[in-house]
Amino acid sequence: MTGKPMLNPIWLQTFVTAAQSKSFTEAGRRLNLTQSTVSDHIVRLETELGRRFFIRDTHSLALTGDGESLLVHARLILEAEARARLHFAGPPLRGRVRLGTSDDMAMGPLPDMLAGFRRLYPEVELDLTLGITDNLYVQLEAGALDLMTGKRRNGDHRGHTLYREALIWFGPEGMAMPQDPLPLVLLPEPSITRAMVLDTLARAGKSWRVTCNSSSHAGCAAAVRAGLGFTVLPKSMTFAGLAPMRDLPPLTQVEYIAVIAPDAGRPAKTLLDILTAARG
Incomplete structure (x- = not known):
């Protein structure tokens, strides 16, 4: 026996779910586990690997740097296990x-x-x-x-x-923030993202006008590059010629x-x- 850490797939699934939840209580609801069981799985995993994976208090739950690294490996391990089970099912x-x-x-x-x-x-x-x-x-x-x-x-x-995933405001590189009303490039109705954007602006008391509708995010990005206005994209989606805009009302995760x-x-x-x- 080498004494190497054992990565229990059940603990890893709990960890991944917790990493995508606002609290251990929410993770427990999603997994049909009690909050104490979720906490126990995380503690066992942290003890096994000798690292701390969450920064947690009564109001928030966030990954440490080691937690971000483990999340990548945990997803790969769980995917490989699922594929193996499906292959022989x-x-x-x-x-x-x-x-x-x-x-x-x-x-x-x-x-x-x-x-x-x-x-x-x-x-x-x-x-x-x-x-x-x-x-x-x-x-x-x-x-x-x-x-x-x-x-x-x-x-x-x-x-x-x-x-x-977080939603981020984007505008054309080098474009200054315009005065009201805010020009918008959005997906057409009945887009869920569009509804979230307009609701956020309304709650912030900011006026807007839709300058362009596009059936795809790629079309929205092209219109933004052309200077037609600002759009909203998932954090992981980037397009050349677009830059994040920091001075607009923050959007909730989708x-x-x-x-x-x-x-x-x-x-x-x-x-x-x-x-x-x-x-x-």
Whole structure:
């Protein structure tokens, strides 16, 4: 025996969920565990590795530098374990998955998720539809999609949380902050991001005018580069010629989820398993 640390997958799943939650209590609700059990898993993990992974008090929960590093490794370990279990779970997987996704996910983490699925199940055909999240909900409810990924719709409690991400204001590089009304470049109705942006500005008492609507974030970025106004993008999405704007009302995080149709088949359920394992 070498005495090397053992990374219990159950502890790692608890850690990943806690890292994406506001508190251990919230993580416990998501995992169907008590707050004390979540805390015990984290303490065991910290003791096993001899590092501290969270800075926590009565009001907040944040990752340390070691916690940020462990989060990367934990996701990879959990994804590998899920793939191994799925690989040996039954006969070869065949069929088709009609997947709808928002373009910010398609330009972000989704390709890596799909690559893992493709390596394991090369005989499954994938139909990919890009669209505004709210429209994808409509297509899912109409039976046109088996599975969708995108932002959580306000008041809708369905779906599996994939991750949360901050929304950031962007403007063209070198452009000074304009006076009211604020020119905006946004996704069209019924965009969830658009609703969040306009609600934030209204609460802050700031006037605006929409100068351009685009069906994609790439189109919004092009309009911003052309000087038409300011837009909002997920923190992980960057475009050349755009710069973060610091003097606008801060936006809340957005929750990205996966929602599966009630009558979805095994291929869609398997893809959902990989998506949730990949992002914790």
